[in-house]
Amino acid sequence: MTTQALDEIKIGGLGASRKRVEDDRFIRGKGNYTDDVVLPGMLHMEILRSPLPHARITSIDTSKAWALPGVHLVLTGEMMATRNLAWMPTLSYDTQAVLATDKVRFQGQEVACVIADDPYIAKDACELIEVDYEPLPPIVNPWQGLEPDAPVIRDDKEGQADNVVYNWEVGDKAGTDRAFEQADVVSKLELHYPRSHPSPIECCGSVADFNRATQKLTVYMTTQAPHIIRAAVAMVAELPEQMIRIISPDIGGGFGNKVPIYPGYVCSILASILLERPVKWIEDKTGNLISTGFARDIYLKGEMALRKDGKILGFRMHTDADHGAFFADAQPSKFKIGLMHSTFAAYDIPVAHLTARGVYTNKAPGGVAYRCSFRVTEAMFFQERMMQAAADDLGLDQAAFRRMNFVRDDDFPHRTALGFLTDSGQYAKCLDVGLAAIDYDSFRKEQAEARKRGRLLGLGISTMTEPLGAGNSREYDILGIKMFDSADLKVHMTGKAILRTGAKTQGQGHETTWAQIVAHELGIPAEDVTVEEGDTDTAPFGMGTYASRSTPVAGAAVAMVSRKIRAKARKLAAHLLEVSEEDIDWELGRFYVRSAPSQGVSIQECAMAAYSNMPDGMEPGLENTAYYDPPNLTWPFAVYIVTVEVDPETGVWDVLRMVAVDDCGVRINPMIVEGQIMGGLTEAYAMASMQFITFDADGNCVGSNYMDYLLPSAWETPGYELHSEVVTPCPHHPIGAKGIGECAAVGGPAAFVNAVMDALGGTGVRNIDMPVLPDRVWEALTYRRDVAGYPPVRQD
Ligand code: MCN
Ligand code: CUN
Numbered sequence: 001m002t003t004q005a006l007d008e009i010k011i012g013g014l015g016a017s018r019k020r021v022e023d024d025r026f027i028r029g030k031g032n033y034t035d036d037v038v039l040p041g042m043l044h045m046e047i048l049r050s051p052l053p054h055a056r057i058t059s060i061d062t063s064k065a066w067a068l069p070g071v072h073l074v075l076t077g078e079m080m081a082t083r084n085l086a087w088m089p090t091l092s093y094d095t096q097a098v099l100a101t102d103k104v105r106f107q108g109q110e111v112a113c114v115i116a117d118d119p120y121i122a123k124d125a126c127e128l129i130e131v132d133y134e135p136l137p138p139i140v141n142p143w144q145g146l147e148p149d150a151p152v153i154r155d156d157k158e159g160q161a162d163n164v165v166y167n168w169e170v171g172d173k174a175g176t177d178r179a180f181e182q183a184d185v186v187s188k189l190e191l192h193y194p195r196s197h198p199s200p201i202e203c204c205g206s207v208a209d210f211n212r213a214t215q216k217l218t219v220y221m222t223t224q225a226p227h228i229i230r231a232a233v234a235m236v237a238e239l240p241e242q243m244i245r246i247i248s249p250d251i252g253g254g255f256g257n258k259v260p261i262y263p264g265y266v267c268s269i270l271a272s273i274l275l276e277r278p279v280k281w282i283e284d285k286t287g288n289l290i291s292t293g294f295a296r297d298i299y300l301k302g303e304m305a306l307r308k309d310g311k312i313l314g315f316r317m318h319t320d321a322d323h324g325a326f327f328a329d330a331q332p333s334k335f336k337i338g339l340m341h342s343t344f345a346a347y348d349i350p351v352a353h354l355t356a357r358g359v360y361t362n363k364a365p366g367g368v369a370y371r372c373s374f375r376v377t378e379a380m381f382f383q384e385r386m387m388q389a390a391a392d393d394l395g396l397d398q399a400a401f402r403r404m405n406f407v408r409d410d411d412f413p414h415r416t417a418l419g420f421l422t423d424s425g426q427y428a429k430c431l432d433v434g435l436a437a438i439d440y441d442s443f444r445k446e447q448a449e450a451r452k453r454g455r456l457l458g459l460g461i462s463t464m465t466e467p468l469g470a471g472n473s474r475e476y477d478i479l480g481i482k483m484f485d486s487a488d489l490k491v492h493m494t495g496k497a498i499l500r501t502g503a504k505t506q507g508q509g510h511e512t513t514w515a516q517i518v519a520h521e522l523g524i525p526a527e528d529v530t531v532e533e534g535d536t537d538t539a540p541f542g543m544g545t546y547a548s549r550s551t552p553v554a555g556a557a558v559a560m561v562s563r564k565i566r567a568k569a570r571k572l573a574a575h576l577l578e579v580s581e582e583d584i585d586w587e588l589g590r591f592y593v594r595s596a597p598s599q600g601v602s603i604q605e606c607a608m609a610a611y612s613n614m615p616d617g618m619e620p621g622l623e624n625t626a627y628y629d630p631p632n633l634t635w636p637f638a639v640y641i642v643t644v645e646v647d648p649e650t651g652v653w654d655v656l657r658m659v660a661v662d663d664c665g666v667r668i669n670p671m672i673v674e675g676q677i678m679g680g681l682t683e684a685y686a687m688a689s690m691q692f693i694t695f696d697a698d699g700n701c702v703g704s705n706y707m708d709y710l711l712p713s714a715w716e717t718p719g720y721e722l723h724s725e726v727v728t729p730c731p732h733h734p735i736g737a738k739g740i741g742e743c744a745a746v747g748g749p750a751a752f753v754n755a756v757m758d759a760l761g762g763t764g765v766r767n768i769d770m771p772v773l774p775d776r777v778w779e780a781l782t783y784r785r786d787v788a789g790y791p792p793v794r795q796d
Helices: 024-026 063-067 078-083 119-127 142-146 174-179 227-235 264-277 285-291 378-396 398-405 428-437 440-452 509-520 550-577 603-612 669-691 745-760 776-782
Strands: 043-049 057-061 071-076 087-089 095-097 110-116 132-135 164-171 187-195 205-211 216-221 245-247 279-281 293-304 312-322 352-359 457-466 486-489 497-503 529-534 582-586 590-593 596-602 623-628 637-646 652-661 721-723
Touching: 043 264, 043 285, 043 603, 057 078, 057 110, 071 078, 071 509, 078 428, 078 497, 110 119, 110 264, 119 216, 142 352, 174 205, 174 352, 187 378, 205 264, 216 227, 227 245, 227 264, 264 279, 264 509, 312 378, 378 398, 378 457, 378 509, 378 745, 398 428, 398 457, 428 440, 428 457, 428 637, 428 652, 428 721, 440 457, 457 590, 457 745, 486 509, 486 550, 486 603, 486 637, 497 509, 497 550, 509 529, 509 550, 529 669, 550 582, 550 590, 550 596, 550 603, 550 623, 590 603, 590 652, 596 603, 637 745, 652 669, 669 721, 669 745
Parallel strands: 043 279, 216 245, 312 352, 497 529, 652 721
Antiparallel strands: 043 110, 057 132, 071 110, 087 095, 164 352, 187 293, 205 216, 205 279, 293 312, 457 637, 486 497, 486 623, 582 590, 590 596, 637 652
16 A cells, blocks of 8 residues: 655645635526525515604504515514514623514614515515604714713613613723823824625525424524524524524625624514414615614724833723614623724733723614624724824834834733733734835835925825634633634545534635645545535534634634544554554655555545444544634734825825735635735725715614715725735644634725825824715815814814
8 A cells, every 4th residue: 555645735735725616606606595595385574664763663553564465474573572572682782672662773673574475565565564653863973872861762771871881991090091191292093983884795684494393493594603593593582402403505795794683584583483484584785784784883082102212101092882772793792892902902012091982872783893803993993093193293204113112023922901912923024024015215205206296195004913713712702602613524435525614604715725724634635525514403513703713713623623533544544554553654645654654544545444444442434523712812913005196186095006914824725815805905995985874963874875885896996915925823723824804804994094194294184084085185185174074073
């Protein structure tokens, strides 16, 4: 028996830019999305939404809807209440109305549902439902909500006398006060990160199928975390967990939109139970944009204590988050404002203090992490805007100021001022690569020359480090469920395998990359490994995909389960080679006798032996499961540099160049990583330049369609220059990988805004809120003043 060592890249292992296997079916139109699921006898559900942002419901008359031929069921909050389902728990220890009973609390809130033979009948019937509303004053920003005489939005909650969701703080207040007493210079900044929406191509939806005979409930749905949904359905609907099967089929983009539990899911499930027929609900675009997955909408202000030479002595920060009517987004239980306190984690700052307040308003639930590990996007945006302002106040060079304050390579592990433990990185090196790529010194010269001729050029730097991979389970849980993840690997007798994990891909390419980890660990070619996710009847328990946790946690579990398989295969190899296990060595895909390397067996031969020729006493089969509880988060780092030219006549700005230097540790699939970065940068550009979803003074959502809420097309999207030469392996991840899925969306926005602000240097303008629209730039230039987003930042 002789086999050759394998070339890892050829078998699609670690580092191979393997083409995405899932794209075969997507580009042929053969994907299987929730709306593709068609079951015999299936009915269709539509939702009636509130036209008003805040109103008492005095009556709901559904008789005309019931009378429409083809209608099978009309659900109202009152009927939900008889099943104890009018309200449901949220992922942040709040409650949320499934269908409104007492009041409506945001425009677009779910009031009633109709289930009919087809979606058109259901929609028509919705329009026949007569609801009497008694309007209440709408609250559209935190400041209105905090007024002493503001109406209490959540009067349903016992003991809730105002609109405050939480007050939270972290850090060392007294120590920070002392740092400010010693400061030579104090730099301040205040800004609004506007409401944005992940807006995946596919909206949310579900097909619920309750079978009375078997008592089994199967739900096909657009969720990033199927096991969490299964547990929630078991608890809320009081169904036995083993009788619930959640299947998350192909997902047309998640971006955080598909983490929360939405009323439509719950209603379709109840309707299927009541009617004993499958019920499909597919949200329309406006429904998606008006009621689900809002992100950001947060006011940030802070100040930095500085020494003349540029050393940062400490910072204080306060945030006011507009959570909408229900505190419904997911966060680790311990932290009210997500991981906001990761702000400034890449900088060596001795002391800091952060306070955070959440406020209820008459808007759809907000605060969902949109391509962001629980509020890190806001944290990094404030950080890099503040760094720019502080460097300007000190009259220091932007790059030099950052470099002198970075945590140094030999300072890891590093405890941040607000309590995180960062473990690796080469921050200065990333910055240097970025500066060299953009040709920093030449650009500064060109900028000065251009300025003399009235041309406004600008350069913006942004850096980010993101805590990715929640957990570990000691610190991270959602509703008490600890955050870890899992992988299950079954190697069949012919050496082919099927791998399942507790994560759920929505476009990130798990079907491609997980097989590469198996190939790396076992030498089984990636094309011989099928990857399956999202079916709770077959996948091992896991917490799903968000916060770029899949590679850090589920990906680690894939490596660990492969190693378990390899350990058993080694015993089989010893048996086949008739030597003891200790005399065997491993090279990719092959065990061989150490003293006679030409004698070896392949992993495939071991697999066959596991079913046909195992040693006496050995349990047959070659299958295993690993649960992985990471010791820490992973901490990728990135530097983004943008150059722009601003037209002083119109305020229009164009991106000249964008350089991105990402260090996400070992890259499993470099091509997929680059795709993730480009996608994230494009979302960053959209947020910085054009996206605007807001509310007028009457609480109407402005931006609930793609005429008002803009998505950049290939035409507007700038070109990106990506750099991958800095690789700092994660010290605790089995293959040294760190997460990457969100980094560019997190760190990107500040680079664009900083570039425009840099172009305006010398005008005294300190801030223009996103989106940095041309009219805002024009206003800033013309009147030499800051431009706040709507609603204006309160000056107290
Ligand atoms: N990868 C890699 N090497 C690394 C890190 C990651 O090859 N060192 C690969 C992974 O194996 C995976 C992809 O890059 O195929 C992203 O991995 P990871 O950073 O672990 O992120 P997740 O898989 O957990 O994806 C979640 C992340 C989040 S939270 C949002 S939001 C987002 C994002 O991914 N939503 C997306 N990227 C998206 N991309 C698409 N196409 N669609 C979405 O909905
Ligand atoms: Cu952070 S949005 Mo993604 O976590 O699904």
